[in-house]
């Protein structure tokens with residue numbers, strides 16, 4: 001517990017003293033505010049926008065929640081840059097404790113942010129129970145993005161590019177709602193496809209089980225694989 | 238305290254062995270040094286011992302337990318100072334020490350430790366504003382903050398000016414006087430000479446000699462006398478052994494007026510060169 005508190009305090013300090021990271025903490029809230037106040041106004045002008053509410057929320061929730069994945073990945077990149085990973089490995093803590101802590105932190109922050117987003121944006125609200133299920137998947141997107149960036153980016157510039165690349169892959173499945181002619185199979189390996197389907201199903205009142213369980217499984221498989229890659233390529237070297 | 242036998246290690250990405258059949262022992266309370274040029278395997282040996290590198294062949298034991306069998310409790314008993322500075326740059330020196338100290342059951346007073354390495358005035362400055370030498374001293378300070386029994390110091394004086402190097406060396410000697418076992422690496426013979434109870438000469442992953450600096454000098458070093466004759470009549474070097482019976486020497490000093498005579502002690506540098514065939518720099 002004490003170690004957890006030490007790590008969290010450390011991360012809060014790191015974020016508070018970094019202009020970029022501080023900015024990225026605020027971004028998700030700006031996004032939520034934008035949806036909450038701009039969309040009703042736009043809807044008055046273009047009433048047909050109502051049919052796009054679920055899609056707007058699918059997009060907003062993923063953008064808001066992965067910011068915390070981005071922040072944790074930058075904390076890790078900083079530590080990688082400054083040669084801190086070896087010193088963290090000679091601390092008297094179980095190997096892996098530190099990475100798992102980081103991933104949980106990002107995941108928990110993203111989960112909370114997704115919940116806040118779905119509740120306060122004021123559109124396409126699926127109810128509390130369903131929004132928790134959705135937020136679990138949105139929360140899992142953060143550790144995924146953290147691991148990709150921290151494993152494959154050599155520095156922050158590459159980290160930014162990597163983040164944008166993964167972000168693009170994450171929002172790509174939205175196309176399946178827009179262009180019916182693209183075969184659905186293309187999107188199946190992308191975990192957000194399942195999250196977006198889950199969102200759609202919870203709005204139109206379909207059964208959620210399939211999308212929730214398969215989606216969660218896809219997230220967990222990818223996270224497990226990338227966790228191994230991160231340890232092999234970065235942490236244990 | 239530390240026992241290494243037949244240790245070999247190859248980096249997965251390399252085609253040659255970084256260490257081959259390395260043997261040495263470090264007694265409790267001893268300062269043991271690895272002296273060798275860059276790339277000779279000093280850092281690699283230390284990293285094997287504290288488990289940053291796995292998959293070695295041979296034996297590498299700390300306190301009778303093989304490195305691979307130690308769990309994380311090893312890290313309460315050892316302190317590590319890495320070759321390159323690694324700190325949270327956005328935090329102050331004191332915040333850095335407080336952070337790392339929080340992982341141990343007991344620690345020294347961080348401010349006192351900072352005072353020892355002459356960083357007390359800078360305790361509340363961010364490490365990003367530190368010079369390389371200051372960061373190195375902070376590395377060193379962190380290694381003994383939790384009062385470990387064994388210290389691994391990788392090039393503890395590199396990048397330090399003579400005054401700060403002296404400070405660090407004095408602390409190392411003080412840690413020894415408090416019973417700590419210290420394994421340090423260096424490529425500077427003065428450090429090895431001043432600090433180490435025993436040094437090992439390491440070249441290309443292999444130990445070529447291992448003994449007290451004094452014994453190495455006795456065994457391999459020849460002290461000599463350099464004679465300079467006046468008016469440019471010549472200069473010559475003679476072995477100091479049995480000098481009074483050295484006919485050539487006696488003839489030489491009679492041949493012209495002597496301007497200077499200097500005796501020269503063999504330095505560890507010279508001995509290193511003659512034992513290993515490699516120069517230290």
Ligand SMILES: Nc1ncnc2c1ncn2[C@@H]1O[C@H](COP(=O)(O)OP(=O)(O)O)[C@@H](O)[C@H]1O
Pocket residue numbers: 248250251255273274275276277278279280281282
């Ligand atoms: N991460 C690594 N991957 C591959 N080879 C390495 C790595 N680190 C060091 N080496 C090689 O291992 C040898 C020993 O290196 P090292 O132990 O760092 O030497 P020293 O500390 O004495 O300068 C060198 O030939 C070096 O090039």
Ligand SMILES: [Mg+2]
Pocket residue numbers: 276279280281320391
């Ligand atoms: Mg080295």
